[in-house]
Amino acid sequence: MRRGRRGALPRGTAERTLTSVGTSIQPGEETAGTEHDERAQPGDHAQPGGRLTEAPLPREREVSRLWHVTLSVSGKEAPLKEVRRALEQLAHDHPFLLTSRYANDHAEIRYWEEARDLHDAAAVALRLWGEHRSSAKLPPWEIVGLEVIDRETYHQRIAEGYGPPPASPVGVHPY
Numbered sequence: 001m002r003r004g005r006r007g008a009l010p011r012g013t014a015e016r017t018l019t020s021v022g023t024s025i026q027p028g029e030e031t032a033g034t035e036h037d038e039r040a041q042p043g044d045h046a047q048p049g050g051r052l053t054e055a056p057l058p059r060e061r062e063v064s065r066l067w068h069v070t071l072s073v074s075g076k077e078a079p080l081k082e083v084r085r086a087l088e089q090l091a092h093d094h095p096f097l098l099t100s101r102y103a104n105d106h107a108e109i110r111y112w113e114e115a116r117d118l119h120d121a122a123a124v125a126l127r128l129w130g131e132h133r134s135s136a137k138l139p140p141w142e143i144v145g146l147e148v149i150d151r152e153t154y155h156q157r158i159a160e161g162y163g164p165p166p167a168s169p170v171g172v173h174p175y
Contacts, residue, residue, distance in 0.1 A: 064114045067121035068147075068154040073129055074106035075141030080174070082139070083107065087172045089136040094128075100172045106141070113148075122148045 080102075087100040087107060097111045109128070115121035129143055149157075157163025 064116055066151040067113045067115055067118065068149050068151065069109075069111055069113050069121060069125045070145070070147040071109045071125050071128060071143060072106065072145030073109075073139075073141040074144050075139060077104045078139040080104050082137070084172055084174075086136050086138045090132055090138065091172060093132065093136060099170055101175050102172065103175045106144075112151075118148055118150070122146060 083102045083104060087102055087109070090109075091097040091100065094111075096113070097109060099110050101108045113121045113124055115124065125146055125148060126143060129138060129141070132138060133140065154163065
């Protein structure tokens with residue numbers, strides 16, 4: 001008698017699908033003793049007692065959306081030339097920045113962020129100033145305001161004549 005590889009089924013034996021500890025069914029057989037007679041399908045998950053539930057479908061890749069972000073910062077006065085240079089460096093490092101307005105004690109940065117949802121866009125915006133404080137030599141100001149709106153809301157506000165003015169001219173400008 002030839003021995004097959006370990007775990008291989010003897011010839012003529014149908015493959016069994018394990019549905020829960022102590023319960024197995026043949027492919028195509030109905031499960032006995034369940035509230036609903038369900039057939040085992042690839043990807044089904046067994047519940048205690050042999051009851052099958054449908055496997056969750058793989059999540060589709062979530063689509064990113066565009067969010068308009070306005071980040072406001074303020075703090076102790078700094079020389080205007082240094083504030084301008086720091087904001088220009090930030091814009092150079094991150095060309096997604098549309099426009100920045102500044103004074104010697106506050107600034108506003110506006111840009112479009114691509115993110116899955118508002119929470120992700122806001123999280124990125126809240127990290128922006130602190131993460132680039134040293135690389136762009138930004139003033140040690142704190143974030144005092146954040147607005148994140150979706151693209152549709154942004155364009156609706158513009159069409160209705162309220163909301164932030166269109167981000168033009170692009171660049172870094174004094175108030």
